[in-house]
Amino acid sequence: MEQALLKINHLHKTYGDQVILKDFNLEVNKGEVVVIIGPSGCGKSTLLRCINALEDIQGGEVLLDNEAVFKEKKNISKMRQKIGMVFQSYELFPHKTILENILLAPIKVQKRNRAEAEKEALELLTKVGLADRRDDYPRQLSGGQKQRVAIVRALCMHPEILLLDEITAALDPEMVREVLEVVLSLAKAGSTMLIVTHEMAFARAIADRILFLDDGEIVEESSQPKDFFKQPVTDRAKAFLKTFDYE
Amino acid sequence: MQSLGIDVLFKGTNFLRLLEGLWVAVRISLISVAISIALGLVMGMLMTSKNRILKMILRLYLEIVRIMPQMVLLFIVYFGTTRVFGWNLSAEYSAIIVFSFWGVAEMGDLVRGALISIPKIQYESAQALGMTPSMTYLYVILPQAIRRLIPLSINLITRMIKTTSLVMMIGIVEVLKVAQQIIEANRRSSPNAVFGVFAVVFLLYFLICWPISKLAGYLEKRWA
Ligand SMILES: Nc1ncnc2c1ncn2[C@@H]1O[C@H](COP(=O)(O)OP(=O)(O)O)[C@@H](O)[C@H]1O
Ligand SMILES: [Mg+2]
Numbered sequence: 263m264e265q266a267l268l269k270i271n272h273l274h275k276t277y278g279d280q281v282i283l284k285d286f287n288l289e290v291n292k293g294e295v296v297v298i299i300g301p302s303g304c305g306k307s308t309l310l311r312c313i314n315a316l317e318d319i320q321g322g323e324v325l326l327d328n329e330a331v332f333k334e335k336k337n338i339s340k341m342r343q344k345i346g347m348v349f350q351s352y353e354l355f356p357h358k359t360i361l362e363n364i365l366l367a368p369i370k371v372q373k374r375n376r377a378e379a380e381k382e383a384l385e386l387l388t389k390v391g392l393a394d395r396r397d398d399y400p401r402q403l404s405g406g407q408k409q410r411v412a413i414v415r416a417l418c419m420h421p422e423i424l425l426l427d428e429i430t431a432a433l434d435p436e437m438v439r440e441v442l443e444v445v446l447s448l449a450k451a452g453s454t455m456l457i458v459t460h461e462m463a464f465a466r467a468i469a470d471r472i473l474f475l476d477d478g479e480i481v482e483e484s485s486q487p488k489d490f491f492k493q494p495v496t497d498r499a500k501a502f503l504k505t506f507d508y509e
Numbered sequence: 510m511q512s513l514g515i516d517v518l519f520k521g522t523n524f525l526r527l528l529e530g531l532w533v534a535v536r537i538s539l540i541s542v543a544i545s546i547a548l549g550l551v552m553g554m555l556m557t558s559k560n561r562i563l564k565m566i567l568r569l570y571l572e573i574v575r576i577m578p579q580m581v582l583l584f585i586v587y588f589g590t591t592r593v594f595g596w597n598l599s600a601e602y603s604a605i606i607v608f609s610f611w612g613v614a615e616m617g618d619l620v621r622g623a624l625i626s627i628p629k630i631q632y633e634s635a636q637a638l639g640m641t642p643s644m645t646y647l648y649v650i651l652p653q654a655i656r657r658l659i660p661l662s663i664n665l666i667t668r669m670i671k672t673t674s675l676v677m678m679i680g681i682v683e684v685l686k687v688a689q690q691i692i693e694a695n696r697r698s699s700p701n702a703v704f705g706v707f708a709v710v711f712l713l714y715f716l717i718c719w720p721i722s723k724l725a726g727y728l729e730k731r732w733a
Contacts, residue, residue: 316633343639353634357652357732366648367638412634419638 267292267327267454268313268423274321275305275312275478282308283478286322290423290456295449297457297465297487300475301502306458307350309475310425313456314345326422343371346416350428352408354400354415360387361396364415372419379418386414390444406437410444423454431460462506466491474499514702517695518709527706530687531713534673537604537683542666544605545612552613553620554646567617574614580675582607587679604676612669619661623654656732663725667718684710 266289275283282305290296298306311317313324315332324331331341354363361383368379387393390410392403400408409429416424426445430438442464449455449468459465465472466487474482474494482499484490494500518524556567587603590596598606627650635645677686688706695702 314637316636339639339641342637345637347634347637349630349634351630353630355631355635355649355653357656367640370644370648371639415638 265328266290267294268456269325269328270313270322271325272322273309273312273319273324275308275317276320281478283312286478286480288473288480290454292422292454293452295453295455295457295468295470296473297459297469297471298473298475299459299462299465299502300473300481304475305478306475307427308478310347310427310456310458313425314342314347339371343367343419344422346419346421346424348409348412348416348424348426348429350431352400352405352412352432354408354411356400359397359399360392360403360411363400363411364418367415368418383414383418386417387411389447390414391440404437405433406440409433409437409441413441413444413448417448423456424448426455426457426459428458428460462491462503474502476502513705513708514695514699515705515709517691517699517702518706520695523691526687527684527691527709527713530682530684531717533601533681534670534676534683534685535717537601537608537673537676537681538666538670540605541608541612542669544609545616545665545669546662548609548613549616549620550651552617553624556617556621557624571614571618574611579607579611579672580678582610583675583679600676600679600681603679604673604681608669608673612665615665616662619658619665620654623657623661624650626657627653656729659725659728659732663721667721670718671714684713 268288268290270286270288273283273286275281275286286309288296298309300306308317312319313331315324315338319332326341326344329341330337331345332338354360355366358366361380364383364387365376365379368374368383369376384393384396387396390413392407392410392414395403395407395411400411403411412429413424413426429445430441433441438461442461445455445457445464446468457465457468469487471483471485472487472490473480474490474496476498482490482494482496490499491503494503518527552567555563558564583603586607587598587600591598631649631653632645635649636642640648673683674685677683677689682690688710692702692706
């Protein structure tokens, strides 16, 4: 049996007396693409944010390579470098150029050689079709372009897993595809990803495994995304998928 | 020019004395502003901390500074503390202490405002990239906050420079005091000097504050 890359054991997360995640368990294998869908407010973002310790948790543990992500403050930077994250809203640093946005963490956090990091950054930028924008500022880019840069910025840290939280939700429809294409190519290249999305066609195409979340728990899980979308088993999943239909 | 009384400035060393007075005011402002910026940055960061008690103390400090007229603070520090504690504090040091006490509080509040105006996602995306809190502040938050701070802090700095005219109340001979002395000495020979000399003082303040506002405007545009 393959060792899971990411293990979430008995995760418990509350905000005040509101329980968001109760005894949550999940394993993600290396190279696997797990897509999480579910109604708004069910705890998807909270789950991703707990994984890289942007939220403190009230119980359980998150293990990456069998090492706890959050044990002590000293360790957290090292663990976060292995976990790339892209958020829904544009989180590029507005005072830095595209290239500087990408290079900041590799140079300052990972202490990498600038020339080497820059070479890699430009290769990645070329792959997402934005090499010519390297010296522009984020405000000069469209939403879709900014998200592609955010993906490149995460990739340049060589993360072992990528967490993508509704990265196209704030985009104009015509820009969604250009971003999702990039994610698809990452999946093909074997990246391990945990993806939250509302793009059902995309979820079906990319997922090795699909999780339907409601009220902070996994209601339905399927390793056959095509079947899941055609014929969900649980009523809650049926009701949720129905909201995307217009027939 | 006789009618404006500016000529008295060219008698003897009068103009030189005026410039010396100006230098006193500028020196006090420069030192106080430097202290205010340095400690104000720290104070602003502390004001955004999660520690309730610390926040309350800093808030109280800010309120005291805002309520107290600077002149009262000057009197307390210069006349009050020297009497009570019996130490020997020069007027200039007293002035620097008071202006810094004021400037740190006001600058701290400006820094706090600039810091909380930076969206939370900026902190989080820096952290998600593995940056430590100090890296996050240094490379991501402060550079953005400082850009927002410039126009506001320039305003504070020019206010501080202008308010240094109060220090003559504790016996410091700064530009305004020199102006008064010159006018007094020439009351008979050129009664209009009161206009001309103060006009020159006005011009001197302008010459100092105007480039600062210009610089602020330039930086604001460049970093917008
Ligand atoms: N910082 C917070 N403080 C209090 N409650 C929060 C906070 N963030 C999220 N929540 C609550 O947690 C629940 C799950 O939120 P979230 O994980 O953002 O949902 P999703 O991403 O699935 O839409 C929601 O009910 C939301 O109101
Ligand atoms: Mg969400």
